[in-house]
Amino acid sequence: MSQNVYDRVKANPKYTELVEKRSSFAWKLSAVMLVVYYAFILVIAFSPTSFAQKIGSGVTTIGIPIGFAVIIIAFVLTGIYTQRANGEFDDLTNQIKEDIRSEK
Amino acid sequence: MKWGLLLLTLSNFLFAADAQFSGKRDLNTSAIIMFLLFVVATLGITYWAAKRTKTAKDFYTAGGGITGFQNGLAIAGDYMSAASFLGISGLVYLKGFDGLIYSIGFLVGWPIILFLVAEQLRNLGKYTFSDVASYRLKQTPIRTLAAFGSLATVALYLIAQMVGAGQLIQILFGLPYEYAVIMVGILMILYVTFGGMLATTWVQIIKAVLLLSGASFMAIMIMYKVGFSFENLFAQAVEIKKTVAILAPGGLVSDPISAVSLGIALMFGTAGLPHILMRFFTVSDAKEARKSVFFATGFIGYFYILTFIIGFGAIVLLSADPQYLDAVKGGIIGGGNMAAIHTAHAIGGNIFLGFISAVAFATILAVVSGLTLAGASAVSHDLYANVFARGRVDEVTEMKVSKYSTIALGIVAIILGIAFEKQNIAFMVGLAFAIAASSNFPILFLSMFWGKLTTKGAVWGGSLGLLTAIVLVVLSKAVWVDILGNKTAIYAYGNPAIFSVTIAFVGIWLFSIMDKSEDAKAEMAAYEHQFIRSQTGIGAEGASSH
Numbered sequence: 001m002s003q004n005v006y007d008r009v010k011a012n013p014k015y016t017e018l019v020e021k022r023s024s025f026a027w028k029l030s031a032v033m034l035v036v037y038y039a040f041i042l043v044i045a046f047s048p049t050s051f052a053q054k055i056g057s058g059v060t061t062i063g064i065p066i067g068f069a070v071i072i073i074a075f076v077l078t079g080i081y082t083q084r085a086n087g088e089f090d091d092l093t094n095q096i097k098e099d100i101r102s103e104k
Numbered sequence: 105m106k107w108g109l110l111l112l113t114l115s116n117f118l119f120a121a122d123a124q125f126s127g128k129r130d131l132n133t134s135a136i137i138m139f140l141l142f143v144v145a146t147l148g149i150t151y152w153a154a155k156r157t158k159t160a161k162d163f164y165t166a167g168g169g170i171t172g173f174q175n176g177l178a179i180a181g182d183y184m185s186a187a188s189f190l191g192i193s194g195l196v197y198l199k200g201f202d203g204l205i206y207s208i209g210f211l212v213g214w215p216i217i218l219f220l221v222a223e224q225l226r227n228l229g230k231y232t233f234s235d236v237a238s239y240r241l242k243q244t245p246i247r248t249l250a251a252f253g254s255l256a257t258v259a260l261y262l263i264a265q266m267v268g269a270g271q272l273i274q275i276l277f278g279l280p281y282e283y284a285v286i287m288v289g290i291l292m293i294l295y296v297t298f299g300g301m302l303a304t305t306w307v308q309i310i311k312a313v314l315l316l317s318g319a320s321f322m323a324i325m326i327m328y329k330v331g332f333s334f335e336n337l338f339a340q341a342v343e344i345k346k347t348v349a350i351l352a353p354g355g356l357v358s359d360p361i362s363a364v365s366l367g368i369a370l371m372f373g374t375a376g377l378p379h380i381l382m383r384f385f386t387v388s389d390a391k392e393a394r395k396s397v398f399f400a401t402g403f404i405g406y407f408y409i410l411t412f413i414i415g416f417g418a419i420v421l422l423s424a425d426p427q428y429l430d431a432v433k434g435g436i437i438g439g440g441n442m443a444a445i446h447t448a449h450a451i452g453g454n455i456f457l458g459f460i461s462a463v464a465f466a467t468i469l470a471v472v473s474g475l476t477l478a479g480a481s482a483v484s485h486d487l488y489a490n491v492f493a494r495g496r497v498d499e500v501t502e503m504k505v506s507k508y509s510t511i512a513l514g515i516v517a518i519i520l521g522i523a524f525e526k527q528n529i530a531f532m533v534g535l536a537f538a539i540a541a542s543s544n545f546p547i548l549f550l551s552m553f554w555g556k557l558t559t560k561g562a563v564w565g566g567s568l569g570l571l572t573a574i575v576l577v578v579l580s581k582a583v584w585v586d587i588l589g590n591k592t593a594i595y596a597y598g599n600p601a602i603f604s605v606t607i608a609f610v611g612i613w614l615f616s617i618m619d620k621s622e623d624a625k626a627e628m629a630a631y632e633h634q635f636i637r638s639q640t641g642i643g644a645e646g647a648s649s650h
Contacts (some may be wrong), residue, residue: 009636019639024220033219037212038367044205044353045363046446051201052352058335059342067204070212071405077215082398086391088455100161100642 008100018092025084029077040070110202120278121566127317136277137459142310142466146295149306153299160499163300164231164481164505165385168645170305172392176394176399181308183210183374183400184315184407185261185471186268186464189534192408193447194440196421199524200341200350203415209367213374214404218397223373223390224552224638230645233381233544234486237551240630244491246547249566251491253543254378256570257581258479258513258521260536261377262472267532268441269468275438275445276461282522288465289518292472296480296510301386304473310610311470314463316403319392319410322444322460325451326417337498341419343398350419366534369601373537375546379478389640413442476513483509534599535577539619540606542569550612555631558624561616569608576600 009015014078051063157163170178188210196203206314229235266285273284295303316472330336342348348444374380384393422428422436428446430437436446448460484506489497550557577583579595614623637643 005642006633006636008634009640009642015636015640022639026287030216030219033215036362037208037371040208041205041363041367042360045360048353049628052348059339059348059351060335061201061348061430064334064338067201068409069209070208071408074215075401076213076265078218078398078401081215081218082394085394089586090391096640097642 005100008103009096012096012099013093014096014099018089018096021052022085022089026081029081033074033077035068036073040066105591116228134455135461138458138462139465139535140321140396142314142462143291143311144467147468149289149310150299150303151294151364153306157298157300157302160231160485160502160506162302163503164477164485165381166300166302166305168386168388170392172387172395173399174305174309175383175387175392175396176387176428178305178308178401179380179400180407181312181315181395181467181470182360182379182383182474184403184467185310186272186468186531188263188407188533189315189319189411189464189467190268190272190441190444191264193411193444194416194442196412197418197436197442197443199354200345200416200419202354204408204412205353205366206370207411209370210374211401211405211408213371214397214401216371217375217380218401220549221381221552222384222393222397223641225381225384225548226387226390226393226646228552228570228634229385231382231385232380232481232483233413234490236561237547238490238625240634241557241562242550244496245559245563247466247486249378249563249570250547251486253376253481253539253547253566253570254486255479255561255582256574257376257536257540257544258380259480259516260532261379261477261537262475262517262534263520263524264536265468265475265515266620269465269472270521270525271438271441272445272461272464272468275442276457276465281525285521286518288468288472289514289521291469292476292517293511293514295469295473296477297507301382301477304470304477305386307466307470307473311463311466315467316407318448318463319414320332321456322417322448322451323410323413326413326421326447329417330420331513333401336419337413337416340536341416344419344423353511355516359597361602362599365597365599365602368605369534369538369541369599371541372545372605373541373601376540376543376548377452377537378482378540379474379545381548382478382481383474385645389611389644394491414444414447417451418447422446425450467630470497472517476510476517476601477603479513480506480509482488483513489518530583538577538599539570539573541601542573542608543567546605546608546612550609554616556616556632557612558616558619558621558627560619560621560624561612561614563608564615565612566609569604570613572607573600573605576604585603 030048047074051061051066055062161167192203192207195206225233225236228239234247237250238246266288268283269288270281273279274281291353295307330340338351341350384396387393387396422443428436436442445457445461445464449457488494488505489502543566546569547562551562576595577600579593580598580600581593584590584593
């Protein structure tokens with residue numbers, strides 16, 4: 001790829017928009033995942049008895065549904081990102097590529 | 105011709121061995137038939153794939169033409185290893201809730217891979233993750249280090265799989281452990297050498313579908329037996345184990361440093377596993393790469409919920425039934441890793457035991473094939489083609505080298521598999537993750553996101569991370585006490601990641617900012633181009649035409 005193409009991509013305002021939107025979205029979602037997971041791990045490390053509390057009168061502890069919830073959150077987050085990236089972000093990328101082609 | 109002969113030998117091998125050791129277990133015809141069916145089908149696929157594998161691109165990435173859904177299944181297939189299936193359900197059987205901690209750690213790396221690594225990797229790379237790491241840095245040192253990181257990870261992971269294979273076949277067929285390991289080694293060499301990535305991918309897909317169906321059936325049957333009530337399942341397990349401790353965090357993660365360390369290793373380790381990273385080059389573009397992770401995360405998460413149910417099902421179904429218990433050693437026959445296998449028998453008799461055993465064995469075969477392909481690529485594409493021959497090598501020679509590497513790796517895997525027979529396989533995989541998290545991941549991640557990274561920084565920081573991880577693993581209980589026979593471990597925490605990952609990142613940062621050379625300036629200047637390509641895919645490798 002020639003220097004010229006890179007310079008034109010860089011100068012395209014849509015490129016700046018794409019990078020800013022995607023980066024902030026990706027980092028925010030990563031932060032959500034990290035916070036959820038490390039909150040889970042740190043409770044286990046510092047206060048394991050919190051997860052040992054029983055739900056109602058049965059033996060099931062709250063740790064089990066919380067664990068399942070972490071798994072489901074992980075999956076839902078990948079869905080949210082894929083949905084937006086394969087739509088909005090890819091549209092922007094295609095527009096940038098189209099702009100470069102038409103400028104030639 | 106070749107295939108026919110092999111099958112003949114293989115079946116003779118199995119039946120003869122069974123006759124020889126029939127005192128151990130009854131002849132399980134259904135298991136043997138289902139296993140042979142899988143072998144015939146996969147060798148058929150290998151034959152089909154071999155005819156389509158002509159170029160190096162075909163060999164390493166199946167021509168880049170795998171769809172996101174297929175790749176998602178194949179990634180799940182790669183990830184749902186025998187260590188996950190047997191190891192985690194065994195861990196749940198023994199320790200209850202603690203098994204879930206492991207599963208969750210294995211899963212949460214996936215969203216991070218999607219958000220920060222997957223599409224950038226697809227846009228920048230060609231065959232291996234070293235392509236990305238060395239994109240604007242010096243080829244020789246970066247590829248050498250990345251290849252060693254890959255090989256260390258692959259070796260540890262392979263050992264875990266081989267041990268699982270040996271134990272499984274031993275208990276199922278009464279076949280000696282060594283024979284089982286050798287057989288796995290030979291089959292995996294055949295898949296990879298002849299069928300390359302195309303055969304490996306389809307073996308993964310078939311295995312993933314079989315494993316998900318089998319595990320779903322087991323979980324449904326267990327839930328059926330307890331009236332589809334988790335409360336009932338847990339209550340029965342508590343009654344049998346005579347303690348409620350299995351429903352809460354226990355001794356597995358005993359102190360905060362071990363807990364955080366395990367978390368770091370599992371989360372970032374996933375993003376540094378060479379056989380997983382390599383899968384992103386098999387799809388056509390960033391869109392398909394994202395879909396791959398979405399589907400993979402769904403399948404893997406679902407699978408971990410199933411293993412949790414199966415582990416508790418094992419407590420309920422096996423503990424009171426003498427046919428599964430080892431009268432001499434206590435516990436169940438074959439140890440905790442066999443919990444899922446015995447549970448299959450308790451649910452569906454010999455036929456379902458045969459099915460699950462064949463699936464578990466297929467799982468091992470598929471995973472070791474993926475690992476071997478990644479290891480062989482590190483040797484042939486990184487070490488041979490780009491370091492030793494400095495890029496001046498034709499495709500035919502490179503492919504030849506990768507095939508020889510496959511055979512060599514297969515032999516090494518057999519030897520190591522036999523040497524590590526008595527180790528806990530879930531723990532072994534944890535160690536592989538620590539190394540991946542401490543060397544491969546920091547280099548890959550910073551090469552994509554930090555413009556000031558230099559070759560010197562990556563090499564020093566990455567080597568320090570790798571070295572710290574290996575040294576701490578050797579000094580930890582798993583090696584220092586259990587293998588070397590010392591009394592107490594010098595490194596007290598289960599997992600080195602908290603220290604080794606930190607050292608890697610700090611090392612890379614420090615040596616990069618200290619690097620004032622002209623080369624370093626050129627490397628920093630090249631970041632802009634790399635970043636544009638990683639974000640937009642302009643200039644990225646496409647799928648091949650066929």
